[in-house]
Amino acid sequence: MKIIVCIKQVPDTTEIKINPVTGTLIREGVPSIINPDDKGGLELALRLKESHNAHVTVLTMGPTQADAVLREALAMGVDRAILLTDKKFAGADTLATSNALAGALRNLDYDLIITGRQAIDGDTAQVGPQVAELLDLPQVSYLENLEVKENNLFLLKKQTEEGYQLLEADAPLLVTVLASSFKPRYMNVKGIVEAYSKEVEIWGFDKITVDEENLGLKGSPTKVDKAFAKGIKGAGEIYEMDPEEAVGMIMRKLKEKYII
Amino acid sequence: MDFNISKTQTLFRQMIREFAEKEVKPLAAEVDEQERFPIETVEKMAKIGLMGIPIPVKYGGAGGDNLLYAMAVEELSRACGTTGVIVSAHTSLCAAPILEFGSEEQKQKYLPGLASGQVIGAFGLTEPNAGTDASAQQTTAIPTEGGYILNGSKIFITNAEYAGVYIIMAMTDKSKGTKGISAFIVEKETKGFSIGKKEKKMGIRGSATCELIFENCFIPAQQLLGKIGDGFSIAMKTLDGGRIGIAAQALGLAQGALSETVKYVKERKQFGKPLSAFQNTQFQLADMETKVQAARMLVYNAAWKKSQGIPYSADAAMAKLYSAEVAMEVTTKAVQLHGGYGYTREYPIERMMRDAKITEIYEGTSEVQRMVISAMLLK
Ligand SMILES: Cc1cc2nc3c(=O)[nH]c(=O)nc-3n(C[C@H](O)[C@H](O)[C@H](O)COP(=O)(O)OP(=O)(O)OC[C@H]3O[C@@H](n4cnc5c(N)ncnc54)[C@H](O)[C@@H]3O)c2cc1C
Numbered sequence: 001m002k003i004i005v006c007i008k009q010v011p012d013t014t015e016i017k018i019n020p021v022t023g024t025l026i027r028e029g030v031p032s033i034i035n036p037d038d039k040g041g042l043e044l045a046l047r048l049k050e051s052h053n054a055h056v057t058v059l060t061m062g063p064t065q066a067d068a069v070l071r072e073a074l075a076m077g078v079d080r081a082i083l084l085t086d087k088k089f090a091g092a093d094t095l096a097t098s099n100a101l102a103g104a105l106r107n108l109d110y111d112l113i114i115t116g117r118q119a120i121d122g123d124t125a126q127v128g129p130q131v132a133e134l135l136d137l138p139q140v141s142y143l144e145n146l147e148v149k150e151n152n153l154f155l156l157k158k159q160t161e162e163g164y165q166l167l168e169a170d171a172p173l174l175v176t177v178l179a180s181s182f183k184p185r186y187m188n189v190k191g192i193v194e195a196y197s198k199e200v201e202i203w204g205f206d207k208i209t210v211d212e213e214n215l216g217l218k219g220s221p222t223k224v225d226k227a228f229a230k231g232i233k234g235a236g237e238i239y240e241m242d243p244e245e246a247v248g249m250i251m252r253k254l255k256e257k258y259i260i
Numbered sequence: 261m262d263f264n265i266s267k268t269q270t271l272f273r274q275m276i277r278e279f280a281e282k283e284v285k286p287l288a289a290e291v292d293e294q295e296r297f298p299i300e301t302v303e304k305m306a307k308i309g310l311m312g313i314p315i316p317v318k319y320g321g322a323g324g325d326n327l328l329y330a331m332a333v334e335e336l337s338r339a340c341g342t343t344g345v346i347v348s349a350h351t352s353l354c355a356a357p358i359l360e361f362g363s364e365e366q367k368q369k370y371l372p373g374l375a376s377g378q379v380i381g382a383f384g385l386t387e388p389n390a391g392t393d394a395s396a397q398q399t400t401a402i403p404t405e406g407g408y409i410l411n412g413s414k415i416f417i418t419n420a421e422y423a424g425v426y427i428i429m430a431m432t433d434k435s436k437g438t439k440g441i442s443a444f445i446v447e448k449e450t451k452g453f454s455i456g457k458k459e460k461k462m463g464i465r466g467s468a469t470c471e472l473i474f475e476n477c478f479i480p481a482q483q484l485l486g487k488i489g490d491g492f493s494i495a496m497k498t499l500d501g502g503r504i505g506i507a508a509q510a511l512g513l514a515q516g517a518l519s520e521t522v523k524y525v526k527e528r529k530q531f532g533k534p535l536s537a538f539q540n541t542q543f544q545l546a547d548m549e550t551k552v553q554a555a556r557m558l559v560y561n562a563a564w565k566k567s568q569g570i571p572y573s574a575d576a577a578m579a580k581l582y583s584a585e586v587a588m589e590v591t592t593k594a595v596q597l598h599g600g601y602g603y604t605r606e607y608p609i610e611r612m613m614r615d616a617k618i619t620e621i622y623e624g625t626s627e628v629q630r631m632v633i634s635a636m637l638l639k
């Protein structure tokens with residue numbers, strides 16, 4: 001079985017601050033991490049490596065610094081690491097990112113592609129499904145569990161708002177996973193010691209199969225109009241009273257504010 | 261001179277910090293309170309290779325160096341002093357001497373189990389009447405057909421109940437003094453070997469510190485470590501390496517207490533301002549930070565020298581002496597800056613202070629470290 005996990009290097013948003021004047025993120029000094037859902041994806045792939053002898057490749061598109069997340073993936077136990085990097089990829093929105101990833105995936109062998117459900121910085125949850133569409137693959141998003149039935153047949157458990165669905169699908173397919181479903185393992189010490197002596201393949205535009213038009217800023221229909229920090233709402237007021245009194249109070253307040 | 265930490269070290273620190281924060285710290289208070297050996301933590305550490313950091317890959321280890329190992333003990337101890345010493349005694353006092361002084365067969369037989377953490381290691385030198393004066397060994401190993409008969413007892417042995425392999429020093433020829441001491445690899449299942457009294461301690465209360473009792477134990481000749489009569493020298497060299505581990509433990513405790521204190525003084529208010537606004541607090545913190553950084557330099561330097569194959573005995577002694585004293589000073593000041601809260605078990609500070617004290621005592625007291633350092637100067 002061949003698995004490819006797409007991972008994204010993201011700023012650790014728990015440590016991020018917003019410039020109150022410009023409304024933009026202050027990225028300086030914020031550590032970069034593997035997007036948490038993607039770490040769940042790596043965990044799923046590594047479990048399949050242990051149980052089914054799967055070969056795991058990790059793929060990321062990003063600037064050269066994204067090398068760090070590939071080393072981390074190597075230290076967790078993946079077999080092969082590819083960094084997609086090229087000036088032509090710069091300024092990509094989700095569509096252009098998906099096009100670049102699909103361009104690389106066209107030149108790779110796989111039975112299963114795993115992406116995170118969504119990235120903690122962009123938060124669109126678009127890249128996984130877009131890649132599946134571009135490659136004309138079946139997709140199962142919000143994956144909670146995956147079992148290998150027989151050759152090329154997967155039994156998949158998908159989270160929904162009401163509960164879950166059980167699905168069967170043939171390889172090749174793409175799944176998007178949640179961090180909470182696959183608690184990622186730690187990097188192991190031997191993996192860490194060896195991570196920087198392993199190869200990270202660098203793939204530029206010439207290594208992938210895609211129209212140049214669809215890449216980078218040119219291939220990005222999304223235009224950011226304005227970025228701003230959400231204003232902080234004042235603390236609410238708490239009243240303790242019986243329901244009848246409460247109804248009257250709420251009505252009064254709504255009128256005071258000309259809402260009704 | 262390059263003071264940068266390497267990419268590998270950065271990656272390692274990222275992992276070990278997260279591990280210590282998520283897996284070790286939440287258990288620290290309970291392990292202390294209940295005097296409970298955190299076996300589940302050892303299993304988790306084993307799984308990711310923390311029980312065999314500086315052991316070569318061919319013997320089942322991670323193939324790391326002493327700096328990574330020191331960082332591991334530092335970060336674990338920052339969260340829990342007990343966990344730090346479990347790894348330190350196991351690695352430095354049991355796996356390391358087998359790697360350094362063992363025969364090829366001994367390495368192949370014992371290291372994979374130890375490095376994978378399936379087997380925990382321990383080291384027995386101290387006896388009731390042989391503490392600082394380790395040469396006064398009363399445990400004997402009398403040569404017999406195919407091996408030795410071991411009789412006697414050891415006290416204060418870390419990891420005792422939980423270990424599977426022990427490095428034991430014993431007198432093979434009393435007439436030769438220290439040259440009559442030999443080192444043996446003793447397996448837990450050995451007939452006549454038992455674990456005696458478990459100590460109730462001031463600190464590192466989760467680590468199992470017990471007596472070892474040997475009654476006519478037959479030790480096969482293949483389990484003699486090094487040559488006959490090499491035991492004392494093996495023990496001293498082993499302790500040189502072990503001191504890096506204990507120095508790292510002390511460093512971690514000091515750093516842990518300092519980090520907690522920085523957080524606390526910003527939150528706690530008296531006289532209408534946070535404690536951090538008082539100049540006394542600021543100056544205390546500045547001194548604490550300076551000393552912790554100085555300790556770190558000494559520890560990393562000693563670890564680096566060991567990995568480079570440069571003589572490091574006095575460096576390890578200085579690292580341990582200084583870090584242990586800094587740990588005691590910083591944890592004591594940390595309690596002071598926490599006031600009454602620091603004296604209670606609501607906060608981890610009093611535990612860190614109790615844990616810190618042992619670093620001035622075991623693997624050579626601070627007085628012994630001063631002897632080693634001055635001997636280097638005056639030779
Ligand atoms: C409105 C908007 C405008 C943007 N504009 C710009 C811009 O002008 N310039 C710019 O540089 N960036 C821009 N970005 C960021 C860029 O879109 C993202 O880097 C990328 O498209 C991923 O989108 P996402 O973070 O929403 O990922 P999601 O769709 O939430 O990610 C889902 C999964 O897709 C995979 N994935 C996502 N990105 C990668 C990747 N790079 N490599 C490998 N796998 C990946 C991961 O598995 C991830 O978990 C913009 C984002 C948004 C939302």
Ligand SMILES: Cc1cc2nc3c(=O)[nH]c(=O)nc-3n(C[C@H](O)[C@H](O)[C@H](O)COP(=O)(O)OP(=O)(O)OC[C@H]3O[C@@H](n4cnc5c(N)ncnc54)[C@H](O)[C@@H]3O)c2cc1C
Nearest residue numbers: 383384385386391392416417418469621622623624625627
């Ligand atoms: C929790 C714990 C774990 C331990 N783990 C191990 C272990 O795993 N394996 C092991 O073998 N041992 C272990 N030990 C033993 C430890 O190494 C000894 O306790 C230590 O070496 C001191 O010996 P002692 O207790 O007999 O003190 P003593 O030797 O009696 O020393 C008492 C005091 O006298 C001082 N002193 C002694 N001689 C001199 C001198 N010549 N000049 C100046 N001052 C001197 C000492 O510095 C000390 O301050 C452990 C001890 C403890 C408490």
